[in-house]
Amino acid sequence: MAVLVTGGAGYIGSHMVWELLDAGEDVAVLDNLSTGFEWALPAEAAFYKGDVADRRLVRRIIKQHQVDAIIHFAGSVVVPDSIANPLGYYENNTCKSRALIAHAIECGVKHFIFSSTAAIYAAGGAEPLDEEALVAPQTPYGMSKLMVELMLRDVAIAHPLNYAVLRYFNVAGADPKGRTGQSTAGATHLIKVVCEAAAGKRGHVDVYGSDYDTPDGTGIRDFIHVSDLTLAHRLALHRLRSGGGNLVANCGYGHGYSVREVIASAKKLTGSDFRVNFAPRRPGDLGSVIANAGRARKELAWTPKFDALDDIIETSLAWEENLTRKNSAA
Numbered sequence: 001m002a003v004l005v006t007g008g009a010g011y012i013g014s015h016m017v018w019e020l021l022d023a024g025e026d027v028a029v030l031d032n033l034s035t036g037f038e039w040a041l042p043a044e045a046a047f048y049k050g051d052v053a054d055r056r057l058v059r060r061i062i063k064q065h066q067v068d069a070i071i072h073f074a075g076s077v078v079v080p081d082s083i084a085n086p087l088g089y090y091e092n093n094t095c096k097s098r099a100l101i102a103h104a105i106e107c108g109v110k111h112f113i114f115s116s117t118a119a120i121y122a123a124g125g126a127e128p129l130d131e132e133a134l135v136a137p138q139t140p141y142g143m144s145k146l147m148v149e150l151m152l153r154d155v156a157i158a159h160p161l162n163y164a165v166l167r168y169f170n171v172a173g174a175d176p177k178g179r180t181g182q183s184t185a186g187a188t189h190l191i192k193v194v195c196e197a198a199a200g201k202r203g204h205v206d207v208y209g210s211d212y213d214t215p216d217g218t219g220i221r222d223f224i225h226v227s228d229l230t231l232a233h234r235l236a237l238h239r240l241r242s243g244g245g246n247l248v249a250n251c252g253y254g255h256g257y258s259v260r261e262v263i264a265s266a267k268k269l270t271g272s273d274f275r276v277n278f279a280p281r282r283p284g285d286l287g288s289v290i291a292n293a294g295r296a297r298k299e300l301a302w303t304p305k306f307d308a309l310d311d312i313i314e315t316s317l318a319w320e321e322n323l324t325r326k327n328s329a330a
């Protein structure tokens, strides 16, 4: 029995691969390396370079490794790009997920865990957002994910496939053992940008908006450490395998930090006084996005371990140093 991790060479996927191997699972990875890195993968994981929609390849992997569960991270993840290229996002995130689900059913895979996002919720809902909050994605990215959620719901009625949909809030941080981290060049996520600035890889940080209706005027997000997120996936896998039933659950901590707090933490931890520019709001951004994560805690017995901003930033900073060493050795 093995777990197939799609997108396993990417940021979150590579943490998942380590989480599964640490728990004694057999792991196969399928990734087309469009944004992932083969070097991010441990040698113990069987790696296949290819596309999730490639029927022959997916069937071969499932048969060869006796895959009983797929954790599906592969996809396109840059929200503004999805506005510029909606068809590309519907193709890669929706159509190819549909193809993968079809291959899974054809081969008798029983369990499917899907990476969804807080970006499916309607703007302006009452916080913290629970899973019953109105869904109305503001972007093609969010819509491309919601469509897969709905497909899974319908497919699980018609076929013997059970599923967990995990809706991530803002994922950040890196493996506390320093084995993997966020390596995407030109990433736009706040904590990555701030850590690059603190490590001297960027001249400054732009703060997009300081006139939000929040205590310090800057945006607030529910940052979840990537290792707590992968733990939630492992618990979801256990639930599905033990017949616990389908699940849709938010993954966040239920509280957030502001852009100013993130910057202050990185400055405090490094002593770096990088430049901060106050810029206009970024189109489409919300003031505050906070999860009600009670369901994941209750249904998965999930207890996060890294629920502190300094922990998230400390592991991200350590990974930036690792990347610098890797790049200078290359």
Ligand SMILES: NC(=O)c1ccc[n+]([C@@H]2O[C@H](COP(=O)([O-])OP(=O)(O)OC[C@H]3O[C@@H](n4cnc5c(N)ncnc54)[C@H](O)[C@@H]3O)[C@@H](O)[C@H]2O)c1
Pocket: 006, 007, 008, 009, 010, 011, 012, 013, 030, 031, 032, 033, 034, 035, 036, 037, 050, 051, 052, 053, 072, 073, 074, 075, 076, 077, 092, 096, 115, 116, 117, 118, 168, 169, 170, 171, 172, 184
């Ligand atoms: N990072 C976040 O804050 C966040 C928040 C919510 C949801 N998500 C979701 O989590 C998942 C992982 O995101 P990430 O931040 O690790 O991004 P990432 O870009 O680092 O990882 C995506 C991986 O998928 C691979 N890939 C893309 N399309 C593929 C295809 N058609 N076939 C095979 N491989 C393919 C890429 O090469 C990459 O390794 C995505 O589905 C994303 O939408 C991420």
Ligand SMILES: O=c1ccn([C@@H]2O[C@H](COP(=O)(O)OP(=O)(O)O[C@H]3O[C@H](CO)[C@@H](O)[C@H](O)[C@H]3O)[C@@H](O)[C@H]2O)c(=O)[nH]1
Pocket: 077, 078, 079, 117, 118, 119, 168, 169, 170, 171, 188, 189, 190, 191, 193, 205, 206, 207, 208, 209, 218, 219, 220, 221, 259, 282, 285, 286, 289
């Ligand atoms: O250089 C930067 C980058 C971000 N921000 C602000 O920081 C906050 C967080 O932004 P970012 O890290 O880009 O994340 P989000 O826009 O909240 O979106 C993330 O979180 C979503 C889930 O909530 C995921 O679906 C998306 O993939 C992921 O990009 C927002 O207030 C931004 O305006 C800045 O001020 N400066």
